[in-house]
Amino acid sequence: GAVVSQHPSRVICKSGTSVKIECRSLDFQATTMFWYRQFPKQSLMLMATSNEGSKATYEQGVEKDKFLINHASLTLSTLTVTSAHPEDSSFYICSARKGGGAYNSPLHFGNGTRLTVT
Amino acid sequence: QKEVEQNSGPLSVPEGAIASLNCTYSDRGSQSFFWYRQYSGKSPELIMFIYSNGDKEDGRFTAQLNKASQYVSLLIRDSQPSDSATYLCAVNNAGGTSYGKLTFGQGTILTVHP
Numbered sequence: 001g002a003v004v005s006q007h008p009s010r011v012i013c014k015s016g017t018s019v020k021i022e023c024r025s026l027d028f029q030a031t032t033m034f035w036y037r038q039f040p041k042q043s044l045m046l047m048a049t050s051n052e053g054s055k056a057t058y059e060q061g062v063e064k065d066k067f068l069i070n071h072a073s074l075t076l077s078t079l080t081v082t083s084a085h086p087e088d089s090s091f092y093i094c095s096a097r098k099g100g101g102a103y104n105s106p107l108h109f110g111n112g113t114r115l116t117v118t
Numbered sequence: 119q120k121e122v123e124q125n126s127g128p129l130s131v132p133e134g135a136i137a138s139l140n141c142t143y144s145d146r147g148s149q150s151f152f153w154y155r156q157y158s159g160k161s162p163e164l165i166m167f168i169y170s171n172g173d174k175e176d177g178r179f180t181a182q183l184n185k186a187s188q189y190v191s192l193l194i195r196d197s198q199p200s201d202s203a204t205y206l207c208a209v210n211n212a213g214g215t216s217y218g219k220l221t222f223g224q225g226t227i228l229t230v231h232p
Contacts, residue, residue, distance in 0.1 A: 006161075032218070042224070043222045043223060043225055044206070044222045046219055046221075049219065091161075093161045093162075104149050105150075105167075106164050106167050107152075107164075107208075107220055109154075109161040109163070111160070111161050112160070
């Protein structure tokens with residue numbers, strides 16, 4: 001069964017508004033979660049690493065003030081897309097290692113959030 | 119730049135055949151390797167992972183790793199139409215600021231026709 005839950009699965013918003021996406025680890029604690037983005041017909045690109053109790057670390061080229069990440073508890077990370085624009089329309093997917101696994105253990109993915117900005 | 123390369127395909131095989139998917143990676147220090155399956159519009163689903171050189175089998179799937187050649191592959195035996203999907207190769211980055219992160223290849227589209 002699913003080990004990572006993501007909500008909402010689909011959201012449509014108007015340009016300039018903000019959207020919050022939630023990612024929860026089920027039945028395990030995740031001190032680290034990863035946020036990916038996938039554009040059509042492209043592979044997954046890591047946006048940022050969410051760290052419980054501390055600041056997220058962002059990949060090169062990802063605006064931290066635009067993509068706000070909060071990891072306030074051991075089972076919940078949120079990604080807020082602020083002042084969304086049509087070019088932010090994408091498939092956003094969070095992931096975590098089950099059971100606080102070692103750095104080389106598999107990542108399990110949430111079901112993803114399809115964001116459309118009109 | 120740590121890279122993971124896959125042939126984007128599409129790879130088309132008949133039902134019942136063996137599908138062979140290949141992946142090369144640039145980071146010699148990588149220690150763990152993963153294959154994910156992604157259906158259209160869905161998120162990736164873990165199929166296999168492998169850490170050591172050689173073969174690892176799980177049901178109809180076999181992962182093969184050759185660290186000297188920086189090559190990892192996935193074989194799917196007795197392919198079924200339900201195996202039609204995009205297969206993503208992912209490599210765990212060895213260290214530095216990329217410690218613990220996965221880098222994904224662009225994926226290979228597999229089509230299994232009846």
